[in-house]
Amino acid sequence: MTPPVPVPLDLPVTGAWRPGDPVGDRRFHHLPTDRPFNLEGGRALDRVEVAYETWGTLRGDGSNAVLVCHALTGDSHAGGRGGWWEELIGPGRPLDTDRYFVVCSNVLGGCQGTTGPSSPDPSTGRPYGSSFPVVSIRDMVRVQASLADALGVGVWHSVIGGSMGGMQALEWGIVHPDRVRSLVLASTTSEASALQIAWSHIGRMAVQADPRFRGGDYYDAEPGDGPWRGLMVARMCAQVTYRSDEAFSERFHRSVVDRFAFSMDAVFDVEGYLDYHGLKLVRRFDANSYLRLNRAMDLHDVARGRGSLRQALSRVRVPVQVASVRSDGLYPPAQQHALRDALLDLGRRVDYVDVDSPQGHDAFLIETGVLGPRIAEFLESIDD
């Protein structure tokens, strides 16, 4: 039996962004350097940098800004060619850039230009690697708030996100109730479930089990000698949990790559699909970032330090759009129903969107034709 996927010798050690990488028209904001950025977990970071992208023009009164928050392996390139929400952002699109000033920044701990484990530690000049601290969703939001200040955005017309992006959007409504006029929360939750933590843990185990991970200090390795196999396995798991039995059956059923064989090598199309997506992520994502961001999601629990879920959500004072996908097994509708019902119970206005799609968790990225018009209507209904 040969390894099912040959070693791709052209693989970088890490999929982290490097200056000059041509992904979107990024700009950078530097957080104040006169004091360290204190993290919720107790540690601190010096010289935090944020990569972000914007579309449209900010009104003089700063009232038309919309913040889009990306999910786990997303980045600041939400709009424009190849953007992960390209269909939603642009002139005449649901997030109409003739009207709104749309902002998306890469999250703290990420690998697409914002400070993360592959960034140089100012105290050593070498990548943080294993020494990069655990960050939280709340830390990500504090970095975004600093960016908002720098951009001159006092109050966001809306903060919008799906999955991990929705976690950030919800925290915005809780931490900065006066700086948002609405929230859009798609396929997300007020607290990570045991199932979500389980998958996150398995992804970590897969990466950490790879001897090329070297405990997180692999940045000195030769190209192709990073922890790509472990990250690939982690991504393959995620890829399945992001879809559904229904979607896989429809798309692949038992179709074969070449011809049917009694073989241990990849026989079925779905195997080739997973290999492809596993390798694709490895080329563009850093393993340490993958671990840190998954951990931030595990730790997500809006009730932490705030008494109860009800007490936490009572801080949200604006209309909220909540979207569910019926086939999402990872962030099942019950999570969004709980969020919706808790907000309704607190007297908040909730616009609930029930997306009837077989695409599973990834539907928030795929079903833009359904989500887009609903988001546009909702934003339209929010007073400046």
Next chain:
Amino acid sequence: MTPPVPVPLDLPVTGAWRPGDPVGDRRFHHLPTDRPFNLEGGRALDRVEVAYETWGTLRGDGSNAVLVCHALTGDSHAGGRGGWWEELIGPGRPLDTDRYFVVCSNVLGGCQGTTGPSSPDPSTGRPYGSSFPVVSIRDMVRVQASLADALGVGVWHSVIGGSMGGMQALEWGIVHPDRVRSLVLASTTSEASALQIAWSHIGRMAVQADPRFRGGDYYDAEPGDGPWRGLMVARMCAQVTYRSDEAFSERFHRSVVDRFAFSMDAVFDVEGYLDYHGLKLVRRFDANSYLRLNRAMDLHDVARGRGSLRQALSRVRVPVQVASVRSDGLYPPAQQHALRDALLDLGRRVDYVDVDSPQGHDAFLIETGVLGPRIAEFLESIDD
């Protein structure tokens, strides 16, 4: 960051059974050695041996025999102390051993006494390892048929199994319609789905990515130097797919191992649970067997070489009990409904059992209190 699970130095290289291992009261059947055992995939095995266990006494006319088929990581120790279906097998239990002669054999390709990758290749005297051929569910059934001959069982009162065991039971009804009087198919399918193949493939990738796997030839390694990390990750994935969001939320929610911490180490109980189950399997199961049996399940498709699903199922001529679990996301009820409806359409008697349990796929092992009485009634209704 340290590896989340310390290297267990006492781990065997392989979890394969060794003569003398005290698991049940096994006996062994040797297939005829005058000719090789030809496999469906085209290769052949010499000197196939089958480990099996029995409970109760075979009637003189051989009419009271029941074959229980185990699932992926099961073995022949179904009944008796610590048996995986202990609650179902015994005097006065649903498979009443005062009445039935119950047989369970370890499958071909397994690692609990039946010929598999860790068995010595007669041509070299050393373990097959990577050279062990791909086997199919139909091959497993042919080995069981040889055992039935040896035991003097002409016709089984019933062939019973869940998951991979149900695949074998269904093939029994198709390949040997005259040798069964009934079938019990729990949480199984007439063909592996794309989702099932996807998880199987990911498990293979996790094992093969482990450098200690050595392409499958790891039996000469020092203790603890086998592919335990890869197999552990594979098992952790499986463990999650065998349960459900509901079951995990109920059991673990966000409870913590010790105290809450902003840490990359295991913080949540569900992480400890997965580590425990991952390591537990590694101690008792062989990685090569894990790969071969998963592959046999991927290849399971009763229609293969038989025209169509309908043509294949038309060979089944006996009453069939089909059981579904509502929370099973891996073998979802739709698969058993399809099987039930196809059999009904062919005019067969079907007894359908709808198990209302949150336990997911593993409910066929856990919900013996629900399944047991229904199986007992069904067997009772079958004429000798």
